[in-house]
Amino acid sequence: MIVTAAPSFKQVVREIWKPLALLFVWDVIVTITYFLLPFRAPSLPLTLFGSALALFLGFRSNSAYQRWWEGRGLWGLMINASRNLARQARNFLPDDEALDMKRTIVLRQIAYVNALRCQLRRQPVDAEVHRFLSKGEADFALARTNVANGIVDGTSRRINLARQNGWIDTIQQTAMESVLIDIANAQGGMERLKNTPLPNQYRFFPTIFTHLFCILLPIGLVETLGLATPLGSTIAGLMFLIVLAIGDDLVDPFANTAHDLPLCAMCRTIEIDLLQAIGDEAPEPMKPDKAGVLW
Template structure:
């Protein structure tokens, strides 16, 4: 996620320069033909076309932002649930014979959020899981298709083990299970966002209409702007192409690009809070890189 306050003009141009360059060439061609050949440019209702296109792009951008913000809300719930689980393990489990289990549950939750981050970004979670869990502790989850869900299942088994040994009662077990349910629900929402793209109409129609509008734009402006048509048409086209690119950037909040949610930073926040809850040394908070991007 870009966290700098100044607009990243270079990033915008990097994303739209190819269609913008083609648009500029087309504008020049239309302008040259208009002055060389004796023809009158047709009068096009560009205002009407532009208004309709703006509605399409605005609706698409709003839909994409809603997906992005929902992903951020789900990760906020995940951060809170992780803290709640660590606090319950620390407070409910006795310090004597259950101290190892208390530590295991906390480390498993840290491994879980890192595994979930990798899964959402279509990366292998094995190395991240093994940073916090031993091979024997992680084997059950790593053998599953959904590694993150396997870690949560294993945590639930260990909570049941604590109840069977009398370390916690059924009320405390139910309280911890409710936290695991919140975690599973948040993961399900994230997977829904990741695996369900916008309908093809939301993606195809605005893209098609934007390119058609950019093609018609110099034809409708050349009689008014004259030799300034390439400049005016290109600037107007840039606005619509940038609005189109915004929707593409936000539609998948877990795609591991500069526009997506800073999953690394949020997982680091969980890691810090949970390690400190059991008295272990914790890493420093994640910071933006030199380009002002927080990953």
């Protein structure tokens, strides 16, 4: 996620130079053709086309941003639920008998959020997951199709074992299980966003209509702008292409690009809070890179 007030100039140029160059070349071709072979093009149909397209792209961008913000809200719930689970494990379980169990539950939650991050980004499970699980625990979770869910199931079994050993009562077990339910619900919402793209009509038709509009735009403007057509038409067409790109950038909040949610940073936040909750040394928060992107 870009966290600076304005994206870097290099980032902007890298993303727009190709469509900008194509638009400019096409606009120059239309302008030269107009002066060699003058023609007239009605402007009203193009105006109506542009107005309808702007509304269509606006609805699409709003839908994409709603998905992006819902993903951020679900990760906010995950951060809070992780803190709640660590606090319950620290306060409910006795220090003398269940110290290892307490630490295991907290460390498993750190491994869980990192495993979920990898799943949402379609990446293999990385070292951050193995670092907080013992080999036997890691092997059991990695054998599952849904690794993150396997880690949560293992945590639930440990909470049940703590109740069987008399370290917590049924009321405390119910409270901890309710937090695990919140965690599972948040994961389910994230998986829904990841596995359910925008309807095909919201992806295919805006792309076709936007490119068609950019092709027709200089034809409708050249009679009015004349030699300034390459400049004016290119800028106007680029605005529509940028709005189209905004929807593409936001529609998948877990795609691991500069415009997506900073899952690594949020996992680090959880790691810091949970390690400090059990008195362990915690790493520093993640910072944006040189391009102002927080991953």
